[in-house]
Amino acid sequence: MKNVAFLYIAESYQCYHAAAIALELAQSDKINITNFYNDPETPYHLERVRYAAGAPEMKYQPLRRSFPTAAMQSIRILGMFKDMVLRDNAAELDRYDAIVTVEDTVASARRFGISSPRLIYIPHGCGDRARGFTSEVKAFDHVLLSGQKSAQRMLDNALIKPENHSVIGSVKLETCKLFPDATQFFSTQRPTVLYNAHKARGLSSWKQFIEPMLEQFSAQSDFNLIVAPHTKMFRRRRQSIRDSWNGRSSSQILIDTGSERCVDMTYTSSADIYVGDVSSQVYEFLETPRPCVFLNAHQIDWRNNPDFAHWHFGDVVENPRDLLDTIRKAPARHTLYRDRQKEMADRSLGDRSPGAARRGANVIQSLLNT
Numbered sequence: 265m266k267n268v269a270f271l272y273i274a275e276s277y278q279c280y281h282a283a284a285i286a287l288e289l290a291q292s293d294k295i296n297i298t299n300f301y302n303d304p305e306t307p308y309h310l311e312r313v314r315y316a317a318g319a320p321e322m323k324y325q326p327l328r329r330s331f332p333t334a335a336m337q338s339i340r341i342l343g344m345f346k347d348m349v350l351r352d353n354a355a356e357l358d359r360y361d362a363i364v365t366v367e368d369t370v371a372s373a374r375r376f377g378i379s380s381p382r383l384i385y386i387p388h389g390c391g392d393r394a395r396g397f398t399s400e401v402k403a404f405d406h407v408l409l410s411g412q413k414s415a416q417r418m419l420d421n422a423l424i425k426p427e428n429h430s431v432i433g434s435v436k437l438e439t440c441k442l443f444p445d446a447t448q449f450f451s452t453q454r455p456t457v458l459y460n461a462h463k464a465r466g467l468s469s470w471k472q473f474i475e476p477m478l479e480q481f482s483a484q485s486d487f488n489l490i491v492a493p494h495t496k497m498f499r500r501r502r503q504s505i506r507d508s509w510n511g512r513s514s515s516q517i518l519i520d521t522g523s524e525r526c527v528d529m530t531y532t533s534s535a536d537i538y539v540g541d542v543s544s545q546v547y548e549f550l551e552t553p554r555p556c557v558f559l560n561a562h563q564i565d566w567r568n569n570p571d572f573a574h575w576h577f578g579d580v581v582e583n584p585r586d587l588l589d590t591i592r593k594a595p596a597r598h599t600l601y602r603d604r605q606k607e608m609a610d611r612s613l614g615d616r617s618p619g620a621a622r623r624g625a626n627v628i629q630s631l632l633n634t
Contacts, residue, residue: 265296266632269360269381271370272301272310273327273346277495277527278366279309281388284439285364285408287319288625294634299324300357302349312524316442327353341500351376361632371403382406382631386624390414390434390612391544392573393464397421406631408624410434411614417570430627433620434613437551440529449518449534450488457481457591458490458535461559462543463497469541469559470497476584477539481517484588491519492531494543498522537594538578539587546574550609551616553602555594557581577605 270286272278283299290297299310299322307324314322329337333348346369350357354376357363363370363381366388373383385404387396390411397414401407401423409415409431418424450456459477461470470493481489498506498521506521513519520526532538532549538556540546546556556578563582566572578601581590615623 266294266361266634267296267298267359268362268364268628268632269357270297270299271357271363271365271367272299272303272306273349273365273369274302274344274367275496275499276301276303276306276309278388279306279313280436280439280527281366282364282386282435283310283313284317284435284621285386285624285628286322287314287317288621289628290320290322292629292634295629295632297322298360300327300353301325302327302344302346309524309527313439313442316439328356340502343500347372350378354378357381362628364628368398368400371400374403384408384628384631386435387414388436389544390547390614391542392571393467393542393544394571395464396544397423399423404428406430406627408432408627409614410437410620411610411612413608413611430623431614432623432627433615433617434548435620435624436529437548437613437616438618438620440533443528443530446525446530446534449490450516452488452516454486454488454516455536455595456488456490456534457537457539458492458531458549460532460538460540460543460545460549461493461497462541463494464542466562467542467564468497469561472561473559473584473587477587478512478517480588482514485516487516487537487591489517490531490535491517492526493521494545495522495526537591539591542572542574546577547609547612550577550605551613553598553605553609555598556601556605557587557590557594559587573608577601577608 286297289295327349330352336345358378358380360381364384366386382405384406386408407424407429462468509521538549541559558575558580560580560582579590
């Protein structure tokens with residue numbers, strides 16, 4: 265019997281990138297799965313995926329937190345203290361034959377004495393930002409990637425080798441199709457714009473654009489607007505702050521600072537026009553090519569920078585005053601970008617035939633010789 269730890273050491277949104285692989289592996293009578301988690305919301309999301317898949321019950325185990333780690337985590341705005349949690353659980357995790365993770369923090373495992381398990385990494389997202397292509401990737405024994413775009417960039421940067429990676433398709437894309445179609449969000453049906461800001465410092469458009477955007481959309485009647493920033497933007501904020509933002513919703517503007525619909529592709533699947541900055545969710549939106557607008561809030565020289573390859577999928581706005589006019593023009597201008605969107609979505613999302621999770625599970629079984 266091989267023992268495999270699925271390690272959710274960051275926020276619960278990462279469940280959608282790996283849980284389905286765990287469910288596939290659990291069907292083998294030669295593999296025992298334990299799901300370790302740091303965020304207390306994680307079991308809910310794991311159960312949501314399991315229930316939608318009609319799979320048997322799974323084992324969920326909270327990661328141990330020493331007193332200093334728990335004290336630091338209690339200051340919510342400071343984060344999850346993933347390295348400290350990894351160190352606190354090193355002895356337990358070292359008993360496993362493999363650790364599967366969607367968080368590159370686990371690259372530190374060897375430094376904390378976790379020497380026995382194979383380390384298997386599933387990047388959460390298939391975007392272009394430099395943060396997804398750092399030297400931490402080298403620490404993993406095998407990397408499971410959605411598409412050839414990420415694989416080639418990692419190969420070019422010597423982060424992976426031809427023999428220690430596999431391209432399997434998007435597990436999240438496949439997982440989120442298990443959930444029922446979204447209900448209507450607005451009483452008046454109009455084209456829906458999704459604003460999906462990232463939290464990345466120096467890249468996020470939120471601070472510069474959110475207030476002008478809300479003002480402009482409140483004064484028009486052509487579009488509905490969903491404001492659904494990356495879930496980490498408000499994850500560490502007080503509930504009162506989240507409630508305050510959500511409470512600014514209106515009949516034609518929906519603001520959601522962190523419900524399950526922000527992480528299960530509900531909004532990216534249902535919107536007609538995407539507005540964002542650097543979130544990899546743009547590729548989930550482009551499973552079906554549609555108009556996009558990108559916000560360059562920091563006057564970045566982006567045109568020849570691979571970290572902003574997705575900004576070639578639509579017009580780029582630097583001044584908030586130009587936002588609504590650019591959005592109005594986006595459907596007519598989509599023909600300029602549709603072919604590039606399709607090409608890059610295919611290279612980023614990879615094989616979209618059924619079975620991405622099964623393909624990932626097969627790779628792991630092969631690595632374990634089961």
